[in-house]
Amino acid sequence: MKKSIIAICLTVLIGIAAICAIIVFAVKCNDDDSSSKEESGEVLPPSTEDKEEEGGGLPPLSEWTRQGISYAEDTEKINNPDQGFYRPIYVKLTDGGAEWNKNIITQATQLYHLRVDISAYSSNGGGVDGELSDEALNGLGGILAALRADGKNAIVRFAYDAGYGGNKNFEPEISLILKHIEQVCMVLNGYANTVTAIETGLVGPWGEMHSSAIAKRETFNLIIERFLRMTDEIPVLVRTPKMIYDYLGVTVDTAQSVIIDKEDSEYRLGLFNDGYLGSDTDLGTYSDRESDIEFLCRQTEHLPYGGEVVVPNSSLHDIDKCLPEMFKLNLSYLNIEWHYDVINKWKNSTYTQECGNESLYYGKTAYNYIENRMGYRFLITDSRFYKADKLNINLKIENLGFGNMNKSKHAKLLFVKNGQITAEKAVADFSGQGELACSVEADFGEGEYEVYLCVYGEIFAESVNYTVQFANENVWNEELKANKIGTVIL
Numbered sequence: 001m002k003k004s005i006i007a008i009c010l011t012v013l014i015g016i017a018a019i020c021a022i023i024v025f026a027v028k029c030n031d032d033d034s035s036s037k038e039e040s041g042e043v044l045p046p047s048t049e050d051k052e053e054e055g056g057g058l059p060p061l062s063e064w065t066r067q068g069i070s071y072a073e074d075t076e077k078i079n080n081p082d083q084g085f086y087r088p089i090y091v092k093l094t095d096g097g098a099e100w101n102k103n104i105i106t107q108a109t110q111l112y113h114l115r116v117d118i119s120a121y122s123s124n125g126g127g128v129d130g131e132l133s134d135e136a137l138n139g140l141g142g143i144l145a146a147l148r149a150d151g152k153n154a155i156v157r158f159a160y161d162a163g164y165g166g167n168k169n170f171e172p173e174i175s176l177i178l179k180h181i182e183q184v185c186m187v188l189n190g191y192a193n194t195v196t197a198i199e200t201g202l203v204g205p206w207g208e209m210h211s212s213a214i215a216k217r218e219t220f221n222l223i224i225e226r227f228l229r230m231t232d233e234i235p236v237l238v239r240t241p242k243m244i245y246d247y248l249g250v251t252v253d254t255a256q257s258v259i260i261d262k263e264d265s266e267y268r269l270g271l272f273n274d275g276y277l278g279s280d281t282d283l284g285t286y287s288d289r290e291s292d293i294e295f296l297c298r299q300t301e302h303l304p305y306g307g308e309v310v311v312p313n314s315s316l317h318d319i320d321k322c323l324p325e326m327f328k329l330n331l332s333y334l335n336i337e338w339h340y341d342v343i344n345k346w347k348n349s350t351y352t353q354e355c356g357n358e359s360l361y362y363g364k365t366a367y368n369y370i371e372n373r374m375g376y377r378f379l380i381t382d383s384r385f386y387k388a389d390k391l392n393i394n395l396k397i398e399n400l401g402f403g404n405m406n407k408s409k410h411a412k413l414l415f416v417k418n419g420q421i422t423a424e425k426a427v428a429d430f431s432g433q434g435e436l437a438c439s440v441e442a443d444f445g446e447g448e449y450e451v452y453l454c455v456y457g458e459i460f461a462e463s464v465n466y467t468v469q470f471a472n473e474n475v476w477n478e479e480l481k482a483n484k485i486g487t488v489i490l
Contacts, residue, residue, distance in 0.1 A: 061394060064384035067486030070473040073360060073379050073400065075372065079110035081457060081466040082153050082196040082304065082407065083375025085336035086111040089154075090164060091143060093132065094120045098139025105150060111196065111333055112154045114143065115207070118180060119162035125170035126162050132183045140184065144191040151465050155272075155304075155333065157199040158184060159207030166205040168212045174219060177202055178226050185230035193407070193457040193466050196333070197235040197304045199272045200227055208274055209239040210284075217246045228265040235303045235406070237272040240285050241292040244269055244299075252288050255295045270303035271296055276334070277317040277342075278310035297328050302406055306333030306374075312341035319346065319366035320354045330403035332375040346370060372471075376432055377401040379471045383485045385451075387442065391488060395436040395453070400471065405432040407457065409468060413440060414452040414482050421480070422449065430455050430468075448489045452482035 087109050091100040093116060105112065119125030121132055147154055158180070160170040171177060181202075188195050200223050201207025203215050220238065224247045227236045238244060245255050248266060260266050275283030286292040296305070309317055316322060336343065349366040351358070361369050382396035393413070399405075408431040415423040423444035430436060436453075457466030467481040475484045 058386060058388065058392060061384055064386040064392070064394065065486075067383040067385060069380070069383055069475055069484060069486060071379070071381055072473050073471045074473040075360060075364065075368065077368075077371055078377065078469050078471060079108075080375065080377075080468055081110065081151075081193075082405075083332045083401075083403065084111050085109070085371060085374070086113045086155065086333055087336055088113045088115055089143075090115050090117070091140075092117045092120070092163075093136040093139055095133045095135050097135045098143055100143060102146070105147070105152060109336075110152060112147065112152060113335065114154045114156045115164050116140065116156065116158045117160075117162060117164060118158055119160045119170055121180065122160045122170060122172040122176070124172060125160040125167075129172050129176060131176075131179055137183060137187055141187045141190070144187070144194050148191060148194045148460060148465070151467075153194060153196045153466075155196050155199060156188065157201035157207050159201050159204075161205055161207060164206055168205050171203060171212060171214055174214065174222060178222060181223065181226045182230050185227065188234060189231060192233045195234050197237050197270070197272075198227060198231070199237045200224060200239075206274075209243070217243075221247050224269065228268065231268075233268075233407075235268050235270055237270045237304070239272060239274070240287075241271060241296060242287060244271070244295075252291050252295075256291070258295075260299075268303065270299045271305060273305070273307035274310070276307045276309045277322055278314050279316070283310060293325070293329060297330065300330040300332075301404060304332045304375075304406060305329050305403070306331060308335040308338045309342040310339050312339060312345070317342050317345070319349045319351065319369075323355055323369075326370070326373070326402045331373075332403040332406075334370075334374065343367065373400065373402045375401050375403045376405040377471050378405075378432070378468070380475070380483070380485065385486055385488055387488065387490070390439045391442040391490075392439045393437070393451070393485070395485060397432075397434055397436060397470075399432060399434075405468070409455045409457055409466075411436070411453060411455050413438070414454055414480060415444060415449040415488075416452060416480070417447050417449050442488075442490050444490075446490050448487065450484060451486050451488055452477060452480055453485050454480065454482035456481070 087104055089100055089104050089112050091098055091114055118132065120127035121130055123129045144154065161167045162170060188198065201209065202223060203219060204210045204212040209215060209220065220243050224236065224238060245251055247269065248258060250258055273282055273285050275285045280289060346367040347365055351361040351364050351366055351369045377400040379398045379400055380395055381398050384394045386392040408429045411427050411430040413425045413427060414421050425440040427438040454464055455468040456464035459465065464481050469476045470483045477484060
């Protein structure tokens with residue numbers, strides 16, 4: 001009997017010891033994680049279940065001060081980087097530089113599609129076989145520099161189709177094509193924040209990768225490989241999923257099992273669709289629409305996707321039919337000029353309950369809804385401050401867009417007193433996550449401050465460039481290029 005009691009006691013003591021070990025391990029893990037976050041300028045978001053600890057711990061979020069900003073979406077258009085309805089700009093590169101219409105760039109449009117004619121460097125295209133001249137490359141750089149100075153973005157495509165007139169078999173030998181890729185990538189890499197994506201093009205009418213004699217797997221694999229190898233950050237887009245499968249060495253039936261790591265160059269390999277919503281196959285884009293889309297949507301989670309809507313009599317671009325696929329494929333850009341009949345159809349169609357449950361848009365045009373959903377569109381749904389030794393800020397953020405923000409942005413807080421910026425505090429980069437939590441020193445004097453969040457791609461000419469505007473009503477300050485998130489008294 002005593003042995004049984006002793007055995008029971010030993011069992012209980014062993015169990016207690018095991019539980020204590022687990023608790024110590026868990027605390028250590030949490031401590032390690034917290035230290036890592038603080039080093040990067042970010043703090044762990046406080047749990048709503050946490051209780052205030054002795055010695056200055058943070059209370060649950062419910063006890064923080066909710067800021068009196070508007071949490072309602074403004075349905076007006078926002079020109080944010082790397083997305084939206086684009087306008088084409090036709091560019092011709094020659095030894096004389098770059099010819100293009102500068103008047104196309106306006107305040108109204110954020111994204112442009114550079115259709116770059118390099119037929120002057122192909123004898124089949126009416127020019128002379130040879131490398132692109134310094135003048136031609138400087139001309140290309142000059143266009144990108146002009147766009148950057150205005151905070152504009154470009155999708156870039158090259159073609160040997162003279163005048164983009166629909167000509168085939170204008171390409172030079174593949175060795176020269178690959179050399180041209182190397183040359184233009186040296187220019188493009190200097191504008192990673194400006195260039196939204198490269199549509200590989202080069203082959204066939206309009207650079208749409210079909211019809212010419214060299215429009216085959218071997219050619220496309222070499223072109224894809226060269227673009228991926230010669231660029232570091234810029235997405236590389238091809239015309240059909242099959243081109244991606246061929247490059248990966250898979251088929252439509254086996255592609256679903258493919259896992260592409262972030263470290264792989266193929267992670268940047270996506271699609272441009274110039275037959276968008278034109279037929280069941282999008283005019284030959286898809287061999288198996290359902291399977292192709294299942295594969296593509298994994299890539300378009302982190303890559304731009306878009307193109308041109310075509311064929312006015314297709315029912316696929318009816319507003320009540322096209323929206324689910326736009327969300328699934330993370331649609332980020334379309335041509336405003338093609339096809340104009342489809343664009344007008346959307347302008348004369350209405351978003352209704354049959355289209356979705358976003359009642360704010362009921363009665364508004366399909367065009368308004370699609371324009372506001374292409375790419376990302378961030379809405380602050382909750383902004384809370386807590387002032388202790390530091391100022392703690394927690395934002396809940398919802399992405400209302402079809403797509404995502406594919407380039408991580410820098411972020412900083414601006415503290416504005418009497419209309420002047422008194423202090424700036426850098427916080428962790430923003431990549432579109434659903435919560436932004438930070439803690440900053442409030443060491444810039446007493447008083448009442450308006451607090452703004454500035455999300456930006458780069459500093460250019462001593463100013464923030466490629467800034468992101470949130471969709472909340474009345475939070476955007478155009479002069480500061482920042483979003484108001486609240487007010488604090490120090």
